[in-house]
Amino acid sequence: MRTNGNFILLYVLLTIAQLIFCNYLNMSQFVIFTLLPGLILCMPLGVNTIFCMLIAFVTGLTVDWLGDGLIGLNALALVPVALLRKPLVSSIFGHDMVERQGSFSIYKNGLFDCAGATVIVTCLFLLVYIIADGAGTRPFWFNLVRFLCSGIVSSILCLIVLNVFNPRERR
Amino acid sequence: MAKRTSIWTILLNAAIFIALEIAALAMLRHSGEVQGAWISQGVDGFNASVWGTKERIGGYFGLRKQNDSLANENFRLHQLLLRHGLEEKAASEEDMRIVGSFHYTPATVVRHSSNSQHNVLILDKGSMDDVIAGSGVVTAQGVIGSIDAVSEHYAHVISFRNTGTVVSARIGREGAVGPLRWDGITSDGAILEEIPFREGLEPGDTVYTSGYSELYPADIPIGITGKSKVVNGATFSIKVKLFEDLSKVRYVTITANNDKMEIRNLLNESAAEDENQR
Incomplete structure (x- = not known):
């Protein structure tokens, strides 16, 4: 596990990376590039849920404010991820990991478990994000295609984020 | 913890x-x-x-409050209707005197026993509301019982669903009169007895209060006649299905006969004269 200083630095850098995605990487209306669910998932398990939700809210608002988007949209989608982070980690990596406040990585816990966790948090984020962004005005098929495309791309990005935070941790 | x-x-x-x-x-x-x-x-x-x-x-x-309000309104309308009926009757039959004038008080049943052969009710009106023992208790659809004791705020009623309670009832408006008793089993069943054998009976006739009692005004519909049987070859005993289910009654009217004392005095005087003649 990296030190708190390193974590905060990486967190800020990846948030800036997300801002760059938001402002300069608009390839298609069907694809949303997001690292934010990965950032929240990788937050140290010692951070309690309330603090995690507050961090998620502030991060989401920062991205909304500085990025070219609707204010409140990322915050709205990111807070549920923070709420369900510990139960999710507990169910995928075991309750023991949450109790020990340990960390998880692809090398230590395997690609399958880590990918599962990132896919779930990404899907949760995108579900809220796409519904709120569409606001009932877009057809279902559009939202579905957007969800699938964004889910694939963003899950990969989040998996990379997970690897960035804990690159060489082994069993 | x-x-x-x-x-x-x-x-x-x-x-x-x-x-x-x-x-x-x-x-x-x-x-x-x-x-x-x-x-x-x-x-x-x-x-x-x-x-x-x-x-x-x-x-x-809020239904209870609304029910109370509706019951009061119903009572007021019933009184108006009754007064209207009496006025019409007096106007059309000027030489006829209206016998018996009743004072009516609306009341609510606050307690009800319904699982024995001697059932009683408690009403929320007592002596403070000018309710006296010996008054009748009715609804627009039947006879409920008679008051046998009152406290300041409550009245104790011997229910019609009591093996000893008898109500004078008439078949139709002008038919034969006989004592009506609870059948002792159901909450809406009664038996009308001592109806003369010569009377032609049709199941489905309405049974009313006769008005011969000091307790209840005349012509309150009580129920409809059902099957009948001959008793001792002289009278009919007729099953009556009551309109009012006595186990569910909640709003009632207390009937106090204002002429009760006058009638009793007259009866006493008559009895005394008979004694003297003997």
């Missing part, structure tokens, strides 16, 4: 989560026009649902 802490943590997490989501929605509402309309629509729907539920709950708990 650990479990309790865990529950409190969950509640706190949920509260913070809801607060943050509401804050995010509020910001989003002012950020995009389409999102604003969508969130407003959702908020309106939620409010309507909450208000609707609140109204339904309020309406449910």
Whole structure:
């Protein structure tokens, strides 16, 4: 596990990376590039849920404010991820990991478990994000295609984020 | 203790989560026009649902008050109708004197025993409301019983569903009169006895109070006749299905005969004269 200083630095850098995605990487209306669910998932398990939700809210608002988007949209989608982070980690990596406040990585816990966790948090984020962004005005098929495309791309990005935070941790 | 802490943590997490989501929605509402309309629509729907539920709950708990109000209104209308009927009767039959004038008091049943052969009721009116022992208790659809004791605020009623209670009843408006008793089994069954054998009977005839009693005014519909059987080759015993289910009655009217003492005095004088003649 990296030190708190390193974590905060990486967190800020990846948030800036997300801002760059938001402002300069608009390839298609069907694809949303997001690292934010990965950032929240990788937050140290010692951070309690309330603090995690507050961090998620502030991060989401920062991205909304500085990025070219609707204010409140990322915050709205990111807070549920923070709420369900510990139960999710507990169910995928075991309750023991949450109790020990340990960390998880692809090398230590395997690609399958880590990918599962990132896919779930990404899907949760995108579900809220796409519904709120569409606001009932877009057809279902559009939202579905957007969800699938964004889910694939963003899950990969989040998996990379997970690897960035804990690159060489082994069993 | 650990479990309790865990529950409190969950509640706190949920509260913070809801607060943050509401804050995010509020910001989003002012950020995009389409999102604003969508969130407003959702908020309106939620409010309507909450208000609707609140109204339904309020309406449910307000039913008792509404029932009391309706019962009072019903009583007032019934009184008006009765007065109107008496006036018409007096106008059309000027030489006929109206015998018996009753004073009516609305009351609510506050306690009810209904599982024995000697059933009683408690009414929420007592001597403070000018209710006296010996008054009758009726509804627009039947006879309920008679008051045998009163306290300041309550009256104790011997129910018609009592093996010893007898009501004078008549078949139709001008038919034969006989004693009506509870059948001792059902809450809406009675038996009309001592109806002369010569009377032609049809099942389905309405049975009314005869008015011969000091307790009850005449012509209150009580029930309808059913099967009959001959008793001792001389009289009919007829099953009567009561209009009022005595186990469910809630609002009643106390009937006090203002001429009761006068009638009793007259009867006493007559009895005394008979004694003297002997």
